[in-house]
Every structure is written in C-alpha cells, then in structure tokens.
Amino acid sequence: GFNCGIVGLPNVGKSTLFNALTKSGIDAENFPFCTIEPNVGIVPMPDPRLDRLAEIVRPQKVLPTTMEFVDIAGLVAGASKGEGLGNQFLANIRETQAIAHVVRCFDNDNVIHVANQIDPRTDIETINLELALADLDTVDRAIQRLTRVVKSGDKDAIATKAILDRIQPHLAEGLPLRSAGLDDDEKRQLKSFGFLTLKPTMYIANVNEDGFEANPYLDVVNEIAAEEGAVVVPVCNQIEAEIAELDEEERAMFLDEMGMEEPGLDRVIRAGYALLGLQTYFTAGVKEVRAWTVRVGATAPEAAGVIHTDFQKGFIRAEVIAYDDFVTLGGEQGAKDAGKWRLEGKDYIVQDGDVIHFRFNV
Ligand code: GDP
Numbered sequence: 585g586f587n588c589g590i591v592g593l594p595n596v597g598k599s600t601l602f603n604a605l606t607k608s609g610i611d612a613e614n615f616p617f618c619t620i621e622p623n624v625g626i627v628p629m630p631d632p633r634l635d636r637l638a639e640i641v642r643p644q645k646v647l648p649t650t651m652e653f654v655d656i657a658g659l660v661a662g663a664s665k666g667e668g669l670g671n672q673f674l675a676n677i678r679e680t681q682a683i684a685h686v687v688r689c690f691d692n693d694n695v696i697h698v699a700n701q702i703d704p705r706t707d708i709e710t711i712n713l714e715l716a717l718a719d720l721d722t723v724d725r726a727i728q729r730l731t732r733v734v735k736s737g738d739k740d741a742i743a744t745k746a747i748l749d750r751i752q753p754h755l756a757e758g759l760p761l762r763s764a765g766l767d768d769d770e771k772r773q774l775k776s777f778g779f780l781t782l783k784p785t786m787y788i789a790n791v792n793e794d795g796f797e798a799n800p801y802l803d804v805v806n807e808i809a810a811e812e813g814a815v816v817v818p819v820c821n822q823i824e825a826e827i828a829e830l831d832e833e834e835r836a837m838f839l840d841e842m843g844m845e846e847p848g849l850d851r852v853i854r855a856g857y858a859l860l861g862l863q864t865y866f867t868a869g870v871k872e873v874r875a876w877t878v879r880v881g882a883t884a885p886e887a888a889g890v891i892h893t894d895f896q897k898g899f900i901r902a903e904v905i906a907y908d909d910f911v912t913l914g915g916e917q918g919a920k921d922a923g924k925w926r927l928e929g930k931d932y933i934v935q936d937g938d939v940i941h942f943r944f945n946v
Contacts, residue, residue: 586877587624587652588856589680590788593707594657595695596688597790597821602655604821604849607828623655623676629857629864630850631875633907633937637866638873640915649864649875651857654680662714674718678778682859683785684852685711689801689818690792704804708787713758715780720755722777723748744773755781762812784859786815788852793820817855819848863936866907867891868916884932888942898945902928907937 592598606625628648638646656676677683687704727748733741747770754764760781766774771782789805796802796818809816827847830838839847857877864875865887878887884904889896905916909924916939919925934940 585626585650585652586857586860586862587654587680588682588684588860589654589656589677590684590686591656591677591711592686592788593688593710596686596707597690598655598657598686600821600825601686601788601790601819601852602653604824604828605653605852607825623657625653625655626650627653627853629853629875629877630846631864633864633911634866634873634875636911637868637907637939640911641868641870641873643868643870643873645872645874647872647874649877651853651860651862651877653684653856656680674714674780677715677780677783681783682856683780683783684788684856684859685785686788686790686821687801687805689789689799689805690795690820690822692792702801704789704801705808708805708808709758712760712781716755716758716760719761719779719781720752722779723752723755726777727752747773760785760812784861785812786817786855786859789816789818790821791818793823795820815855815859817848817852819852824849863934865934865936865938865940867941868910868939869941878934880936882934883930884928884934884940884942885930887934887940888944891942894946895942895944899930900943900945902932903941903943904928904932905939906935907939910939 590598590602602623602625605627628650631648634646634648654676656673685708687707688702689704691702727745730741730745730748734745747766751761751764751766755761761774761779762781762785766782774782787805787809789802791799791802802816802818806816808814823842824847827835827838828849835847839845861880862877863880864877867874867876876887876890878890884902885896885899888899888902904926905919905924909919909922910916913919913922913924916925
C-alpha cells in the first residue's frame, strides 16, 4: 500500500493526529488483505465524488480508496547515534514513501515541550538533522563499499560514487538531500539507498483552535516550507481528535458550529495523497461503486493491475467515462448517448476521476 510516516519531536501532537486519523477510520473487515499493526492506520480517502456516483448508480456497496499513515514515535535529538529508539525509528521511516512532519505551533502550559520552549524552526532543524545524519551514515558506508568496486572499473559504481562524494558534505552540514540540487536522473540512481531526506515531505503545523491566523509559529513553518518548496497543512489536532469521536450527525453539527466545511483531517489525508503522487479512478457497477488509487501517469493496464494482476495480464481495453461526463450525463447510458464513452487501449494514461470498466482475457 501507499503510506506516509508521521514524524516529529515528542509532545507535538503526533499520536493525537494518528488517533484521529484512525478513528475517522474504516471498517477493517473490508480490507482482509491488510495486516494492521498498532502504529499503522488505514485511512479512507475523503472523496465527495464517490457519493455522487453512488447516487446515480445506486450500488449495494460503496468503497472508498485508502492510504496508510504510520505513527513513528520516538525521535529525539541523537536518534541517528542510536539515542532513544533511534535506530528503530529510522528503520520505520525508511519503509515509508513520504513523510508528514508534525510541528508544534500551539502554546499549552500543561504540555511540556522537550526543549522547554516552542520554537518551530529549531524543532524542524532538530528532526531534519537526525534524518540527514542517518543519510550521511548510509552515504559513508556506501562510499566505503564502492571505493573497492570502483577499482574494477565498474561504470555504474563510478557514477554512483561520484554523486555520493558530492552529497556527502551537504549531509555533513545537516542539510536534507532535497536541497542538494540533484536532478531526476541522479535521484533515480540513488533510489535504492532509500534516503530519508529525499522522501517527499510535508509539514503539519499543529495549531490551537484559534491559531490558524496571526500565529507567529505558523508563520515560521510557512517560511521554512517555502524555502524547501514543501507543503504546509495547518490543523488543530486536538479538535480533530474530538471530531473523530463523534457520529456522523453530531459531526455535521459540530463542523457547522465551528464554521468548518470539512474536518481538517481531510486536508491532511488529501495532502498526503498528493505528496505520494497519487490519483483516483472509479469503478461503478450495481454491486459496488469503488474508488481505486493509481499513481499519476499510470497506464490503463497498470490501473487494471490495482484491482487484480489478472486484469493487467489479460488487459484488452478500458471503457472510460470522465467523472464530470458520468455525473452530468446521468451515468453510463447517458454518457454513451452523448458520445462521451471511450474505448481506450494499453497506452492510455489514466486521468483523475476516470470511471473505468476493464475488458480482459482470463
Ligand atoms: P506526541 O508525543 O507527538 O505523540 O504528542 P501527543 O499527541 O501525545 O500530544 C501531546 C500533548 O499535547 C497531549 O496532551 C495532547 O492533548 C496535547 N495536544 C495535542 N495537540 C494539541 C493542540 O492542537 N492544542 C493543544 N492545546 N494541545 C494539544
């Protein structure tokens, strides 16, 4: 599955966020193939389009697509040197595909801050430093190993070592690889190393209820993110935790009272999805209307493979209706009548919102 690790210093609101994400959660019985560990939450993608499709098709079942969030607790300064649960923590991050970095942007005298003062810049630098040092460790080992291989004249090894030699000082300064000026080709060559500071990263600014505006802590996070070209999602984890406890009706009332259109959590989930470069397509049958996840740029057979590998292997054609056409034309028949039903081949690049029916050989 696609996942996003939640990192941050202690007491910044990670667990509060994680619990809210999983409570808003999904009936795990619907996903028998997923092993759910205590720190892994399967979170449904909020997508109003699914409800619109269901209104038209009236299926027996409606299933959202999901993504995983992983609560990675235990990072303290010195983790890269094995302090605290350091090594465990770093190994957990290595397995995630993107990083949501929670930053404390709220005052609360009852909640101790590890460094005794709220200072988002230092907090962010502390975490980034640990990640950079972990990557430096990886680089140092790889250089050592490659130094021997390079002597045999191996071209790939020579090229890789040249890049590693170049990024080593950058990491040694505690800077993330995202700011090392690597081009796409170089990033591809480094892929197998699983560098932590090359993972797509977003900042979750955990603010108080009244901290969305005129909040100097939030300003600092925005500033840092702008320097890195990263996304910031301001959210009040405390409120989100409360919202997640409510049933559907109470939730609507609560949001209304707060003047919120949707839970802030939905913004977090969507941002995570975008960070991973993902998009959604739909299948819309009378048995089941369902959302599926593919990466942006996926071909029709790749999208079919998300449902079942046999769909990909035996792929013949995809019957495609764009979401907007499906909805405005009242479903498949209406879309067909209006000439908006397409038969696409194996090179078709799936578009976000496509309603697809696959034809395949078994
Ligand atoms: P973690 O160590 O990063 O997982 O932090 P927790 O989620 O356990 O939160 C630490 C403490 O901060 C808890 O007592 C939370 O209730 C509190 N907290 C979390 N988010 C907020 C928030 O948005 N505002 C306020 N005032 N307190 C919060």
